[in-house]
Amino acid sequence: MGWLAAGDGYEVALIEGRVAARPTSGRAAGRRLKSLPKALREHPEVDRLRRLAEWLDRHAASCVAQVDTWMVSSLPVPTGVLAQVWPDDAWQTALRDLAVVGDDPDEVGFLRDASGSGELRMVNLDGETVRLSPETVTLPHPVLLPDLDDLREFAAELGVTQKVEQIHRAIWRKPAEVGEKASAVTEFAGGKFVSRFGLAARATQLGYRVSGGYATCRVRDAGRIAEAAVWIGEPYWESEVHTGNLTWHDQDGRTLPLREVGPVAWSEGMRMAAALYAGRQVEEGS
Known part of the structure; x- marks a missing residue:
């Protein structure tokens, strides 16, 4: 997108996601200004570019989210x-x-x-x-x-760099042997947080869904839907909380035995549980 006339003696453009301005006359003609002049801050053309920048940011985020879904599944x-x-x-x-x-x-x-x-x-x-x-x-x-x-x-x-985390994504491989009746992983249980609100906010910030008392992550693994879930405490609970066990459920809500959890669902569930646990309170000297 090129420079657009805005106000008396100025042009504006969207550069690297921000609205930039330059004068069209005088000694500084054609030079990009470090900040928007006050006279342009409420100009319709500037407002239009700002809204365009916001749309482009949303579009870029939706593209990354869609590609991430293709990759994870x-x-x-x-x-x-x-x-x-x-x-x-x-x-x-x-x-x-x-x-x-x-x-x-x-x-x-x-x-x-x-x-x-x-x-x-x-x-x-x-x-x-x-x-x-x-x-x-x-x-x-x-x-x-x-x-x-x-x-x-x-x-x-x-020198490969990936916008969607793939080859450098943290992974966990399911052990070759798991208990026949085992249905939960306790490795990341017991992480202490000041409040349930803080733990839920962390889950949301990391991109996970919070539903009821759980942080969840839904994955399509080998054509089957599996949802990993970590207990994070009852909604509106104001006292300190601790992360609970990690479990997986099928699309009908049935708890899956660990032996039935696929490799991708296992890795993504463990990734979620580890990321939540990493934000816990750590006692000094421990």
Whole structure:
């Protein structure tokens, strides 16, 4: 977007998400000002740009949220959809450099481009640029990626940065053996917080849903919905609270035995519980 006339002797533009101004005459003509002149702060053109900036921020956040959903659930995404949204800077920022898998589950590459014809350009693990045209791709959850440590090392060499946390996402792998009747993880229980309000606020800030006395995280794992839940205390409870056990439930509300929890649901549930527990009160010297 170029510079737009605003007021007498000024132009305004949206630059890096903020409204900027410059004079059109005088010795400073054409030079960007450090701040908006008072005469422009309530100008309709400035207000329009501010509202546009707010919309762009919301749009960028929604793109990241959608791509994160695709990744966490490892949902197949039509290549044509990626091609259609790629010209949009917000979508491109959310998708660029994500690890992508096409028809061959062992062929992982970092996404660099999506053409209008539906062709994807990726950098594979040999450092070569390849072009693929699969009907759909997946953006795998990192717990499902083979040789994740090697992939992380290679990404560092390439200077890969991801807007959506994928390959450097903290993961937890389910133990090979869990109790036949076990249905809860106690590892992150007992974290002390001054108030339930503070703990609920932390859960919300981290992007988790708070429902009743629980912080929850819903995941589609291998085609099945599983919801991880951590007890955070009764609503409106004003005294100190402690985090409770981590459990998982199916879409009908049935508590899942740990042996039935899939790898992605396990990892995301443990990630949530660990993130909540990390904000606990820690006694000095402990």
